[in-house]
Amino acid sequence: MTTHKRKITVIGHKNPDTDSICSAIAYAELKNRVTDSDLYVPRRAGGINAETRFVLNYFKVDVPELVEDVGTQVKDIQIREIDGVSGGISLKNAYTLMKEKNVVTLPIVTKDGYLEGLITIGDIATSYMDVYDSSILSKAKTSYRNIVETLDAQLLVGDENALFDAGKVLVAAANPDLMEDYIAEHDLVITGNRYETQLCAIEMNAACIIICEGANVSLTIRKMAEAKGCTVLSTPHDTYTVARLINQSMPIAHFMITEKIDSFRTTDFVDEIREVMTKKRTRDFPILDTKGKYRGMISRRNLLDMKKKQVILVDHNEKSQAAEGVENTEILEIIDHHRLGTMETMAPVFFRNQPLGCTATIIYQMYQENRAEISKQIAGLLCSAILSDTLMFRSPTCTPADQAAAEYLAKIAGIDVESYANEMFLAASDLCHKSEEEIFFQDFKKFSSENVTFGISQIMSMNAEELKMIGDRIKPSLTRFRENQQVDMVFFMLTDIVKESTTLLYAGEDVGSLLEVSYGHGGADNSIELAGVVSRKKQLVPVLIRGVEQM
Numbered sequence: 001m002t003t004h005k006r007k008i009t010v011i012g013h014k015n016p017d018t019d020s021i022c023s024a025i026a027y028a029e030l031k032n033r034v035t036d037s038d039l040y041v042p043r044r045a046g047g048i049n050a051e052t053r054f055v056l057n058y059f060k061v062d063v064p065e066l067v068e069d070v071g072t073q074v075k076d077i078q079i080r081e082i083d084g085v086s087g088g089i090s091l092k093n094a095y096t097l098m099k100e101k102n103v104v105t106l107p108i109v110t111k112d113g114y115l116e117g118l119i120t121i122g123d124i125a126t127s128y129m130d131v132y133d134s135s136i137l138s139k140a141k142t143s144y145r146n147i148v149e150t151l152d153a154q155l156l157v158g159d160e161n162a163l164f165d166a167g168k169v170l171v172a173a174a175n176p177d178l179m180e181d182y183i184a185e186h187d188l189v190i191t192g193n194r195y196e197t198q199l200c201a202i203e204m205n206a207a208c209i210i211i212c213e214g215a216n217v218s219l220t221i222r223k224m225a226e227a228k229g230c231t232v233l234s235t236p237h238d239t240y241t242v243a244r245l246i247n248q249s250m251p252i253a254h255f256m257i258t259e260k261i262d263s264f265r266t267t268d269f270v271d272e273i274r275e276v277m278t279k280k281r282t283r284d285f286p287i288l289d290t291k292g293k294y295r296g297m298i299s300r301r302n303l304l305d306m307k308k309k310q311v312i313l314v315d316h317n318e319k320s321q322a323a324e325g326v327e328n329t330e331i332l333e334i335i336d337h338h339r340l341g342t343m344e345t346m347a348p349v350f351f352r353n354q355p356l357g358c359t360a361t362i363i364y365q366m367y368q369e370n371r372a373e374i375s376k377q378i379a380g381l382l383c384s385a386i387l388s389d390t391l392m393f394r395s396p397t398c399t400p401a402d403q404a405a406a407e408y409l410a411k412i413a414g415i416d417v418e419s420y421a422n423e424m425f426l427a428a429s430d431l432c433h434k435s436e437e438e439i440f441f442q443d444f445k446k447f448s449s450e451n452v453t454f455g456i457s458q459i460m461s462m463n464a465e466e467l468k469m470i471g472d473r474i475k476p477s478l479t480r481f482r483e484n485q486q487v488d489m490v491f492f493m494l495t496d497i498v499k500e501s502t503t504l505l506y507a508g509e510d511v512g513s514l515l516e517v518s519y520g521h522g523g524a525d526n527s528i529e530l531a532g533v534v535s536r537k538k539q540l541v542p543v544l545i546r547g548v549e550q551m
Contacts, residue, residue: 004249005039008332009070009309009321013316014045014450015444016050018388020315022381023359024064027314027335029378030363034370040312042143045323048422049442051388053272058424059380059413072309073327074273075266079287080297084109087116087253087492090146094252095124103282104295108256113293115263115286117256127247127255130263134168137188137246138486140254141165144208144231150249151210151235153240157222158208158231160438163189167207171243172197173467179238180204190242195221202230210246263288266295269330274303315359317351318343320446335362338537342448357397360385364405379412391460391497392421397538424496425462436477445536446487449545455485458493467494471505475526491544494536502533509551518547 010028012020019381022044031040042064056063085097094106105119145160145252146159147153167186172179179197183189185205191197194217200326201209202224208231211217217234225232235242263286264273277285277300287295312333316322326343333350334343337359354362360382367374374382386406390398393406410417434442443455461467471494482490488509496502505527506515512522533539 005037006013006310008038008040008312009043009067010040010312011043011045011067011070011313013318013321013445014048014323015441016044016052017049017315017443018055019358019360019385020044021048021052021064022055022385023314023363025061025336025384026360026363026364026378030367030370030372031312033372038310041065043070045070045436048324049428049443051424052141052393054424054427055381055384055388057376057383061377061381067323069324070270070309070311070322071328072263072306073266074268074270074287074298076309077270077298077302077306079266079298080302081296084113084115084294085252087256088143088146090150090249091124091127091140091252091255092120092248093146095121095248098124103284103297105521106252107178107286107294107297108292114239115261115292115294117253117258117290118261118284118286119252120283121259121391122253127250129412129425132247133337134138134170137169137250138164138166138186140250142250144233146249146251147208147210147246148233150245151233151237153210153233153235156211156217156234157225158233162231164207164231165389169246171239172201173239182421189491190239190246192239199224202228206230208233210235210242210265211235212242255358261286265290269325269328270303270306271325277303313343314363317343317353319343320448335359337362339541346374356396356399357402358386358387358389361399361402361405364409366399374409374412379409380415381517383409383413383417384420387417387421387424391495391500392418392425394497394500395535395538397535422462425460428460436474437481439478440474447486447545449548452489452548453487454489454491454544455482455487456491456493456540457534458461458495459496460495460534462497464496464499468504471503472495472529475505478505478526482507491540493533493536493540497534500532500534502530502540504528504530505534514544514547514551517550524537 010024012024022042028040028042044064044066048063052417057469081099082103087108089473098121106119110116141163143163144158148155148160167188169188172191173187181202183201183204183206186207187209189206190210192212198209198221214234217232262276262282266287266289284297284299286297289295308330309327310332313331314335317334317336331345331349336353337356353363356362364382383406384404390402392402427544440457444455446455459470474492478490485490489511492505494503507526515522516527
């Protein structure tokens with residue numbers, strides 16, 4: 001017996017950098033190697049920047065799938081795989097299927113798998129209780145196949161695939177002399193073993209005669225019926241039973257619900273559909289795939305028994321930096337190297353946070369602890385992430401453990417640290433053809449302290465002229481970016497890797513005062529030079545937070 005492995009998402013922060021992407025890929029790989037019960041899949045919460053794309057291309061690793069919202073979707077819950085049925089099956093057949101499957105709703109689908117309608121046990125009950133005129137069977141375009149199945153009949157003359165689509169149903173209980181007055185062309189006549197009645201019905205151009213109680217049908221009657229195009233059925237049931245059962249042969253397409261059907265897609269989020277479901281009296285709801293084809297059914301009970309999507313967060317523990325919907329997931333683990341943030345969990349989680357320069361260094365340590373061999377590809381990704389986050393060991397966040405890990409991983413990956421890092425940073429510096437939004441938000445993070453919210457974006461380059469040009473482009477848009485992100489202040493770090501310094505652009509009320517408190521001067525023209533500052537996490541954010549607290 002094979003068990004279905006549950007998918008667990010390993011994902012970094014919004015506007016992911018190289019560490020966020022590479023750590024997610026490497027940690028998912030490690031978890032899959034040391035555990036058998038689940039399937040760990042790396043995902044990304046935003047677009048890939050130029051540096052990360054260079055790294056993935058260099059080591060021939062696929063870009064993780066984009067997941068902007070990690071909330072639980074319909075596809076993550078247990079969908080009841082109730083087979084769709086044809087609209088041509090009989091009411092009796094539908095009722096039998098419902099009893100066998102222990103369901104109260106059947107989906108009607110086309111041959112191509114698209115949803116046509118629904119029929120419920122209530123619809124079938126209504127069809128039995130409502131009073132119909134004697135032509136309802138033909139109005140419903142009932143197939144002779146359905147009539148044969150419903151009445152346990154035998155087809156003696158005719159085509160079971162043909163339809164009874166004109167005329168009325170009547171029971172031939174009267175004397176044959178009187179029948180001529182009420183049998184009309186195309187009628188369906190329920191009769192017994194009287195030869196005269198059978199003959200009369202055929203001569204009156206009836207569409208079908210049903211012989212009850214398994215009575216004998218002579219060869220003469222059969223030949224005459226065939227010549228007249230009259231279908232002949234023989235059933236073991238008596239006249240009363242036939243009259244009672246025959247309406248159950250009508251196709252469900254005549255009774256199915258086709259309008260205002262509340263259906264959901266597999267990609268819909270559970271929180272969104274829950275609102276719809278609670279407002280409806282409908283018990284079951286059909287699920288369609290991304291192409292609109294029928295997949296199965298869910299009910300409110302499915303939501304009660306629902307298991308939330310499980311996620312592992314890497315390289316962040318701030319809710320503001322996490323993918324949308326994270327509050328509606330079950331967080332299993334957090335692997336990070338930043339300050340403790342605002343992430344809350346419903347239950348205890350495995351939380352590993354170390355004062356290192358890069359999350360990838362922690363992932364490397366976990367490979368070592370599990371005695372798991374590191375492939376050339378994984379080594380290349382982890383090494384790239386460390387070089388990126390530590391600015392090739394220049395950042396004050398870099399520790400001896402980061403440098404030792406990067407140098408060890410570089411040997412496995414077959415790269416020279418200095419030449420590879422320069423190539424990687426140059427790839428990241430190619431920003432001339434990007435829009436202001438793409439540049440600013442490719443590495444943007446939000447922070448808060450003392451009810452003050454601020455966002456910080458950072459660009460690193462080895463080319464001072466390129467940094468100045470980017471700064472001139474971005475500065476006029478800073479106020480707009482601040483308003484769009486609904487933060488009190490925004491900062492843009494233009495970090496020169498070679499000079500190990502940062503030009504800080506800013507916008508927002510009281511920013512000048514904050515910088516006066518933090519650095520002793522507010523700069524000029526919404527800009528301040530910060531010599532020796534290259535790290536957002538270790539050098540800028542702590543200083544700004546202390547400044548906010550002092551203010």
